[in-house]
Amino acid sequence: MATPLSDERTPLALVTDTPEKVDPAASWVVEKRPRPAWMMSGIQLRQWAMYAKDNTVDAVVFHATHSPYYLGWSLRGYRRLCLRWWEARHDDYRQQIATAKLMLRQAKEQPRGAARAADESKARALLEVRRAEFKAHKKRHWIRTGISGLIIVGGSMAAFTQGSWWMQVLLALAVIFTGVYFGRPDAPTVAPIQAPTRTSHLGEETMRRVLVEAGVVPEKRATEIRGVGLPHTDGPGIAYAVDLPSGIPASAALGKETQKKIASALAVHLDWIDLDVDRSPGSSESRLTVWVSNGDPFAVVRRSPLLDHKGQLNTFRDGIPASFGKRGNPIILRIRDTSILVAGATRRGKGMFLANILIGVMKDPWVNVRIFDGKGTAEHNPYAPTLATFVKRNPERLAIITRAIVAELDRRSDLLDEHGYEKIDDDNYDEVMELLGGREVFICDELATYTPKGTSPYDEEITENLSQIAAVGAALGVLLISVTQVPEVSVIRGRLRQNHIGRAAMNTESGTASNTILGDGMTGQGYDASKIPIDQPGRFWLATPETGVIEGRSYLVTPDDKKRVAAEGYEIRKAASRLPGQWRDPIEEHLQQVTGVSSAAGGEGGKGRIVHFDFLTWLEDLALSTGRGNVTNLEVFTSLVDMSPEYARRDGETDEGWTARVGKLVRDLIAATGAELRVKRVPVDDGKRSQGYLLDDVTKARKSRK
Numbered sequence: 001m002a003t004p005l006s007d008e009r010t011p012l013a014l015v016t017d018t019p020e021k022v023d024p025a026a027s028w029v030v031e032k033r034p035r036p037a038w039m040m041s042g043i044q045l046r047q048w049a050m051y052a053k054d055n056t057v058d059a060v061v062f063h064a065t066h067s068p069y070y071l072g073w074s075l076r077g078y079r080r081l082c083l084r085w086w087e088a089r090h091d092d093y094r095q096q097i098a099t100a101k102l103m104l105r106q107a108k109e110q111p112r113g114a115a116r117a118a119d120e121s122k123a124r125a126l127l128e129v130r131r132a133e134f135k136a137h138k139k140r141h142w143i144r145t146g147i148s149g150l151i152i153v154g155g156s157m158a159a160f161t162q163g164s165w166w167m168q169v170l171l172a173l174a175v176i177f178t179g180v181y182f183g184r185p186d187a188p189t190v191a192p193i194q195a196p197t198r199t200s201h202l203g204e205e206t207m208r209r210v211l212v213e214a215g216v217v218p219e220k221r222a223t224e225i226r227g228v229g230l231p232h233t234d235g236p237g238i239a240y241a242v243d244l245p246s247g248i249p250a251s252a253a254l255g256k257e258t259q260k261k262i263a264s265a266l267a268v269h270l271d272w273i274d275l276d277v278d279r280s281p282g283s284s285e286s287r288l289t290v291w292v293s294n295g296d297p298f299a300v301v302r303r304s305p306l307l308d309h310k311g312q313l314n315t316f317r318d319g320i321p322a323s324f325g326k327r328g329n330p331i332i333l334r335i336r337d338t339s340i341l342v343a344g345a346t347r348r349g350k351g352m353f354l355a356n357i358l359i360g361v362m363k364d365p366w367v368n369v370r371i372f373d374g375k376g377t378a379e380h381n382p383y384a385p386t387l388a389t390f391v392k393r394n395p396e397r398l399a400i401i402t403r404a405i406v407a408e409l410d411r412r413s414d415l416l417d418e419h420g421y422e423k424i425d426d427d428n429y430d431e432v433m434e435l436l437g438g439r440e441v442f443i444c445d446e447l448a449t450y451t452p453k454g455t456s457p458y459d460e461e462i463t464e465n466l467s468q469i470a471a472v473g474a475a476l477g478v479l480l481i482s483v484t485q486v487p488e489v490s491v492i493r494g495r496l497r498q499n500h501i502g503r504a505a506m507n508t509e510s511g512t513a514s515n516t517i518l519g520d521g522m523t524g525q526g527y528d529a530s531k532i533p534i535d536q537p538g539r540f541w542l543a544t545p546e547t548g549v550i551e552g553r554s555y556l557v558t559p560d561d562k563k564r565v566a567a568e569g570y571e572i573r574k575a576a577s578r579l580p581g582q583w584r585d586p587i588e589e590h591l592q593q594v595t596g597v598s599s600a601a602g603g604e605g606g607k608g609r610i611v612h613f614d615f616l617t618w619l620e621d622l623a624l625s626t627g628r629g630n631v632t633n634l635e636v637f638t639s640l641v642d643m644s645p646e647y648a649r650r651d652g653e654t655d656e657g658w659t660a661r662v663g664k665l666v667r668d669l670i671a672a673t674g675a676e677l678r679v680k681r682v683p684v685d686d687g688k689r690s691q692g693y694l695l696d697d698v699t700k701a702r703k704s705r706k
């Protein structure tokens with residue numbers, strides 16, 4: 001039964017609000033799911049298609065208008081391919097043949113005798129072997145060229161003649177693009193768009209403020225300063241460029257004091273900024289490049305990029321990346337025509353600077369490296385086997401070698417004259433190297449052992465000869481590198497310093513010492529090596545004609561790196577027959593003649609400790625020891641064998657060949673003493689006689705020696 005309406009009770013509810021009324025007709029409508037981000041709407045899709053079409057048209061127009069460039073690139077590409085082919089055809093056989101020819105010529109220059117004949121036949125044999133190898137290599141190269149040429153040309157011709165027109169068009173494009181690929185410019189022709197860096201506080205506004213504060217631009221003209229491009233990262237800092245108002249050259253911002261003001265306005269240290277006139281093509285004198293680092297750019301230690309380089313180097317053409325600049329950029333030292341003075345207080349990185357040069361020249365077989373180490377440490381020992389001369393703490397020998405090098409300068413200059421070469425340059429490099437017997441890098445490490453007055457009887461002569469070598473040598477392929485930890489006028493006398501046109505100043509104890517290296521008044525211009533932070537060894541001011549005065553820090557070269565590079569340099573030189581003993585070295589020959597001992601590859605023991613050998617005293621002792629009042633030639637020769645392997649019998653050498661060769665060396669030793677001593681028939685056992693020297697004659701000769 002139905003309950004009467006009046007009795008209907010409100011249903012029990014937990015909430016007091018009346019529920020919202022829902023429109024029954026709309027209750028099925030749910031909110032639309034939003035479109036995923038990756039999915040484009042119709043409008044977007046149409047826009048995208050329109051952009052894609054426009055971009056394609058732009059790209060086609062761009063490339064079509066650039067097609068003349070591409071054709072140029074293509075031609076350059078094929079030229080490069082031809083050059084590559086040509087280089088592969090020669091490999092390094094030409095250099096090897098040239099070296100063999102040089103050996104032959106040097107052998108022929110020797111005085112007649114068995115030694116000359118032996119050297120000549122050895123050089124001839126080597127030359128023949130090298131020529132035969134070259135011939136075989138050329139044959140192999142032609143075969144390879146023939147096979148690949150046949151496949152490529154034959155295949156293309158077949159496709160071209162048999163295929164339809166689109167095939168021909170594709171082939172033509174392939175030909176052009178192959179050339180374009182190999183001929184593309186090394187650096188991108190269009191500089192990549194430089195993204196602004198978040199950390200940058202450089203910009204037009206900042207530069208306006210900074211240049212006005214530094215007094216470079218008057219305040220009323222500040223708005224005429226215009227930023228060029230965007231601030232962008234460059235090495236460990238940010239680079240930017242601004243055009244100064246007309247009539248104000250960028251060089252107005254380069255004075256040291258102005259730079260200090262700019263650094264202060266930028267709230268950084270002077271070392272952290274790098275300002276210069278923009279020298280890129282299309283720029284103007286008013287464009288100032290600004291680089292600001294966000295830390296001390298020299299606080300980092302960097303490894304030499306040469307340590308990752310494999311194979312031979314041409315340091316004349318390419319120089320040596322020996323250190324890095326503020327922007328982390330390599331500073332290339334041209335080992336060409338700049339004699340360098342490296343100086344600074346002790347333990348400030350002079351040796352490291354030298355090590356960076358040495359790891360470069362080690363790999364250049366045309367460089368004859370000679371080191372006179374006045375410190376006598378083991379620093380240069382790893383290079384010894386490759387060094388044409390290596391001597392420790394020996395002023396007398398340095399005096400003799402400097403004399404020999406001064407004479408060598410004359411010889412080189414005459415040779416260049418005779419053969420009509422004005423100077424050594426890239427075009428005549430190989431021929432001139434063959435003619436001269438390579439370039440010389442002559443290192444005098446620690447001048448203070450040799451040049452101050454009273455250090456030895458040779459100080460004056462050494463200073464004078466080094467000055468001459470520094471002045472004249474560079475043009476003749478003889479480069480002097482002088483190092484000292486005592487940058488004082490007594491060590492680097494005026495002329496000696498002036499003749500070194502390259503100077504590297506590590507941290508010094510005083511501004512005066514810095515000026516002694518870099519030149520008078522340089523501290524006043526802001527180039528003060530005494531201000532180089534002491535905790536950054538290897539950092540320096542470098543002044544050369546190519547670089548101007550710049551700051552840098554040597555790369556780090558560890559003792560293990562030295563050993564590794566020296567071993568690689570040894571192999572490179574061996575292959576090119578340019579190790580000590582593999583080529584005729586007139587300078588070492590002279591040293592040997594005058595002193596009786598060789599210092600090639602560090603002499604006996606290979607550590608540069610060259611003991612002075614007084615031949616006549618030695619011969620006198622030998623004649624005394626026989627008890628007969630004389631000594632025979634055979635006794636002399638066999639005793640010499642114990643002293644140096646140079647006197648030992650060579651492979652395949654006959655008795656006669658050996659006695660003739662060593663006999664000649666002994667005559668040279670006697671001649672070098674300046675005394676008169678003749679071979680006589682001297683009595684030996686059983687009333688027999690043999691060729692030799694009388695004790696009395698030897699004593700007389702020793703006493704009469706000049």
Ligand SMILES: Nc1ncnc2c1ncn2[C@@H]1O[C@H](COP(=O)(O)OP(=O)(O)OP(=O)(O)O)[C@@H](O)[C@H]1O
Pocket residue numbers: 301302344345346347348349350351352353485537538539553554555556
């Ligand atoms: N560019 C560099 N980076 C890192 N460390 C360096 C650098 N240059 C030098 N050093 C370190 O500084 C120290 C001294 O260097 P180095 O031996 O070259 O100085 P030096 O001036 O030749 O010393 P000396 O006066 O004894 O001849 C070495 O321990 C070396 O490792």
